[in-house]
Amino acid sequence: MNATTPDDLQARILYRDGLILVLDKPAGIAVHRGPKGGASLEAGFSALRFGLPRDPALAHRLDRDTAGCLVLGRHHKALEKLGLLFKQGKIGKTYWAVVEGAPQADEGIVDLPLGRLDATRGWWMKVDPQGLPAETHWRVLVRGDGRSLLALTPRTGRTHQLRVHCAASGFPILGDPIYGTGDRDARLHLLARRIEIPLYKNKPPVEAEAPVPEHMQAEVAALLGGLGAE
Incomplete structure (x- = not known):
């Protein structure tokens, strides 16, 4: 499947209104063109105008190998608003990761x-120690056999x-070829x-949820007892 074709991009829309789009980004493709060129998701954004004069633009980034919810602003004012929300930490983000091993506790914070x-x-x-502050909250959804x-x-x-x-922390993400034990052909389970x-003021937050991508479905389904693709 070519993730940048108009039909596929439109099929990957999880949410759309006058200000924003949320896409289900496929794993294995960069969100924007890098210095060395190559395929990118934003190369196909002209298919996501839906009547507006300009292409939507990225409000944030996801790694090439990460799948899931990607937010686009449909015009300049929307991008400004989204940029401020991201900067202020007001946008809630939840990731799923299949990891090797298991934390001893049920939840915790990596600081x-x-x-x-x-x-x-x-x-x-x-x-x-001289780097930028970074903090991640984690919670065990389910433990399995070694994962x-x-x-x-x-x-x-x-x-x-x-x-x-x-x-x-001792539980690398499955398939990570850089920080874990995955080889070059492995697929990151993130x-x-x-x-x-x-x-919007006086309205509930916009919510979107991405489906489990194909390369993660077997592992997630095994851990969740067959519910992983839901």
């Missing part, structure tokens, strides 16, 4: 600052935060499952 690994590794990150399903809530938005925090956006 470890992060910095760049080195100048030659692009955006690869490491725990760094667990966690709900992760980042309270900051650092690059690769969830991946580094899980690995540093999903931006749910997002809550307090966009």
Whole structure:
């Protein structure tokens, strides 16, 4: 499936109104074109105008290998509002991750600052006492045989935060070739499952939930007893 075709992009809309779109981003494609070029999700955003004169634009980022809820602003004022909400930490984000092993407790907080690994590794990150503050709340949804399903809530938005925090805590995300034990052909088992956006005054937050992507369904379904694709 070509994730940037008009039909596929439109089929991936989880929520749409006059200000925003929430897409179900597929894993394995960058959200925007990098310095080396290559395919990107935003290359197909012209299919998401729905009568407006300009393409929608990214309100935030997801890693290439992460699937799930991606928020777009449909015009400049919407992007300004979304940018402020993200900056103020008012947008609720919940990720699902299949991890190797299991935390001993049922929930907790990882509070470890992060910095760049080195100048030659692009955006690869490491725990760094001199780095930027980074905090992740985690909760065990279910434990299985050697693996667990966690709900992760980042309270900051650092690059690769969830991946580094899980690995540093002893439960790396399954299929992570950088911070875990996955090889180059592995698929990262990380999903931006749910997002809550307090966009309108005197109205409930906009909510969207992404389905479990195909490459995660077997593991999630096994852990949840067959309910993983719901």
